[in-house]
Every structure is written in structure tokens, then in C-alpha cells.
Amino acid sequence: MATTNDLKNGLVLNLDGQLWSVTSFQHVKPGKGGAFVRTTLKNVVTGKVVDKTFNAGTKVDTATVDRRDMTYLYRDGDDFVFMDTDTYDQIPISSEVVGEAAGYLLENQTATVAMHEGTPLYIELPASVELVVSHTEPGLQGDRSTGGTKPATLETGAEVQVPLFINTGDKIKVDTRDGRYLGRASS
Numbered sequence: 001m002a003t004t005n006d007l008k009n010g011l012v013l014n015l016d017g018q019l020w021s022v023t024s025f026q027h028v029k030p031g032k033g034g035a036f037v038r039t040t041l042k043n044v045v046t047g048k049v050v051d052k053t054f055n056a057g058t059k060v061d062t063a064t065v066d067r068r069d070m071t072y073l074y075r076d077g078d079d080f081v082f083m084d085t086d087t088y089d090q091i092p093i094s095s096e097v098v099g100e101a102a103g104y105l106l107e108n109q110t111a112t113v114a115m116h117e118g119t120p121l122y123i124e125l126p127a128s129v130e131l132v133v134s135h136t137e138p139g140l141q142g143d144r145s146t147g148g149t150k151p152a153t154l155e156t157g158a159e160v161q162v163p164l165f166i167n168t169g170d171k172i173k174v175d176t177r178d179g180r181y182l183g184r185a186s187s
Helices: 095-104 141-146
Strands: 012-015 018-028 036-043 049-055 066-076 079-084 090-094 110-116 119-124 128-136 149-154 159-163 171-175 181-184
Touching: 066 090, 079 095, 090 095, 090 119, 095 119, 149 171, 159 181
Parallel strands: none
Antiparallel strands: 012 018, 018 036, 036 049, 066 079, 066 110, 079 090, 110 119, 128 149, 128 171, 149 159, 171 181
């Protein structure tokens, strides 16, 4: 248990049997009436975002979320198998939990896995990853000055928009949060 004074970004609360992560909070002391805390909460499982207000000093139930660095090993059907780098335990994680991160996962890549009471909640990847373009159409010579983009398929199967000068076989940096092209990777 904690009070609203202990709220901070990233803290996970257990509200009505669901886990919510605090993404932002603001203590408000109006001229009249009691102080309160305005929060923005994100459901850890579904990703739904809600605004919730608590009276100042209210007790809130916190959830213990264990965040561990794990190595992605391989895909087994619908599951992704990760290995705990400390204990060498292998843990299968469903594709629903991995979600969008699947498009940026390479074998032997390290990711942070958040667990609650032994159940994987979500996967966090580094902010950017370097991946090889497995297929893209060649850019036309006259198109380079327009700054246009074209679709490219990466080695993981994810599709991103890249500048026209990128070719099949190029290694590029991609933002794992929104799939943006960040630049060529230095070889």
C-alpha cells in the first residue's frame, strides 16, 4: 500500500483487480476545497489509457512488477521463448503479450520483460534497433530530391517507410516505439 503522495511515473497500481501504470501525475491544490492528485493511467495488459483523480493522501494498492533483462531465443508456434540472463530459465511468452515488439525482435536480442506474480505483462525493447532491409523497390534517380519515402520489409517481417535511397541489404536504425526510420546503421 502507498498513498497518493508516493505516486511516480512507472509505478504500477492494482485498481479493481487490474494493473495500471502511472504515465503522468499532478498534485493540485485549489483555492477552495481539499487537494487532489490528477493522474493518467495506462492499463498494463490492454494498453487502454484513462484519467483518474484521487483525493490527496488516499491509499492506493501498488502491484509488484519485476522487470528483468531477458534474451530472445526463438519462436515456438505462437509463443516467443525468452531466457532469463541470471537464472538461464526459459520462459515462453505469448504473441499477445509481445505485441508490436515482435516486428523488431531478432534472435539473441536482449529485451526487458515485466512480470507480475510469474505472469509476463509486457516487453520493452531498446529505443532503437538495427535491422537489415530484406526487400524494397529500387528508388528512381529523379525522385531523390523530393524527400519521398517507400515501403521496406525488414528481416523480422516488419514493414517501415524509408527514404528512396535505401536499398535491399542496407542496415538501418528503426525506432521501436513507432516504427520510424532513424537513419543508416554504421557498419
